[in-house]
Amino acid sequence: MTRQMTGAKMVVQALKDQGVDTVFGYPGGAALPIYDEIFQQNDIRHILVRHEQGAIHAAEGYARSTGKPGVVLVTSGPGATNTVTGLMDALLDSIPIVVLSAQVPTFMIGTDAFQEADTVGITRPCTKHNWLVRETDKLAETIHQAFHVATTGRPGPTLIDIPKDVQFANGTYTTRAKADTAHYAPPVKGDSDAITELAALMEKAERPIFYTGGGVINSGPHASQLLRELVGATGFPVTSTLMGLGAFPASGKEWLGMLGMHGLYEANMAMHDCDLMINIGARFDDRITGRIDAFSPKSKKAHIDIDPSSINKVIHVDLPIIGDVAHVLEDLLRIWKARGRKVNKAGLKTWWEEIDAWRAVDCLSFKENTTTIQPQYAIQRLEELTKGRERYVTTEVGQHQMWAAQYLGFEDPNHWMTSGGLGTMGYGLPASVGAQVAHPDALVINVAGDASWLMNMQEMGTAVQFRLPVKQFILNNERLGMVRQWQELLHGERYSHSWSESLPDFVKLAEAFGCKGRVVSDPAELDDAIQEMLDYDGPFILDVLVEKHANCFPMIPSGEPHNKMLLGEASTQGAIGSSGAVLV
């Protein structure tokens, strides 16, 4: 049975076939036929954003909080180019996104037509794959392929560019089941010999550590379950990258906290001194490794990753295992149990004693202040007043992001959405919109800085229009805090363009958008302000005026290894050498 329909109708039909319930988008000339079809149906909800960058970050928030692909619909030219930052963000953080971009009609391509851009050319290096569809007969199959590629293997963004004449023309619809997706099928099962070798290493290791990443989250909730089982059964300590927070519960006794440049002292020291590092779905990012030639010098390293190009890219590993985290952990658990559930008990006991000594340093302690709100204190109070609730947290990028990662506790996967790889300021507000669309009854909080928040603040309009009660928790230091911190440490305290003098009145801004706002500067009033934000039945902007010159610690200075952490202000003098200053 073949079905004839227009290309525009095919787009909507293919999205329904893929089980899509929500599209984030913005219309325009070349996309009008598709928007006409969106108008004439009720199965797919369209969320009208205020800027296409907002659409793709919202789709990322939706995708990260559900595990399903996020879908974006934009017009040609500027509509498509405005998604570029989000595409790159999704590529670096491995988030499944499908962008449908309209294009000028095929016969006008190459003529510099109105709102024409070489969208597939521009987005080629920032998508996992992209397509320009020139025939309506191929449109439905291409959309199904785009969903397949975005969600299979290491997830990532895909883009389909659809010329306007292809949307108008009639063609034959290809169902999801009939679409040819066979040739893209990355293997998910790990090599069982390698997994057995890892089990053997785990039995002998005196100082093992699990170093987990976003791959555990991407592999699905089952992978997080298996990780918890594995950690519980072995008693090995576990740390995580920024992207992997929530895969292992923060309340677990084996949890060391986040590692990396602003990671916890105990996590970084354990990484440096371990004798067996088991990397599960992380990629040895430069924020994690610090100085490469002094990275964990005494350890054997195993690396579980679905992407072969992650193996040996930065750090040479002794035991690579290519496969999906859930599949590999399942096999690893089975094999390790079958071999007698052995661990080196004496070694582990000493190892935990050392770790407990590092924990006793209490690297997250900070000086409290009764007159000024310390940013760390603000996050601590937010944690205290919201923990235990069904809570989704997004962030912008900078100091507040690191403080949120340090002081908030995540018990479950898919509840923490932050721009890790690309470090996209302006990510958090639209991402909170996307997460709230996916979870209408949950508490969704965007922990933000004043500078980042302004980058996509237009999306408050989206939140108000669609009655999305997102909570904007702005740590306002009137600075680009992380930039300021680096200028202090590296550039002789010359604060070049890292402060904001003409910030808007966030309370009036909230009122102007049609929601509610409050400003708080007294530590004694902070709890009351947070509670008002949580109790308010709608979007809320809480402008928390915090200490302006607080620095984010602990910190591994650029160009230094894990065991050279700075724990506070006193240790910063001359900490970063000239070779470190060239690094980002």
Add this chain to the structure above:
Amino acid sequence: MSALRIKKGSSRKSAYDLRNPNADGVETHTLACIVDNEAGVLARVIGLFAGRGYNIDSLTVAEIDHMGHRSRITIVTTGTPAVIEQIKAQLGRIVPVHEVHDLTVEGRAVERELALLKVSGSGDKRVEALRLADIFRANAVDSTLESFVFEITGTPEKIDAFADLMRPLGLVEIARTGVAALSRGAE
């Protein structure tokens, strides 16, 4: 130095390439990629090399299976063993790339390149050019009273040697196809 006066390894044109150009143990490998013959596939491969700062010493691409829409891209590249491994893994990640073969490590391979050389001159030089062409089994595919165009097939080294000999005899211009390569044996 080859006939084109391009120093080995100087084709690393990426602005982002900050690696030590004189790193130890740089190797030359010939990679063959079987890809879908679709719009943009070559741009994906080249973009990967440019964006990540890898070398392309030579690149050849043509359709090899019209019905199956397959093309073969042969790339000669240089890098440390770790970089070569990373290049292969990154190529394998490109969705329309079906197979990546490292002909340098997968047993012995035949490598051939075709070149056209325009040599102009008269008298003894012209006679010497023709004599050397005969020794190298190069064919004259165009001739005037002052010039020849020679067609020569062989390994890149053979073409380098022939071009070096032609230079004092009046080499005007050279066009090279880049390397095509195939593994030896029945499979």
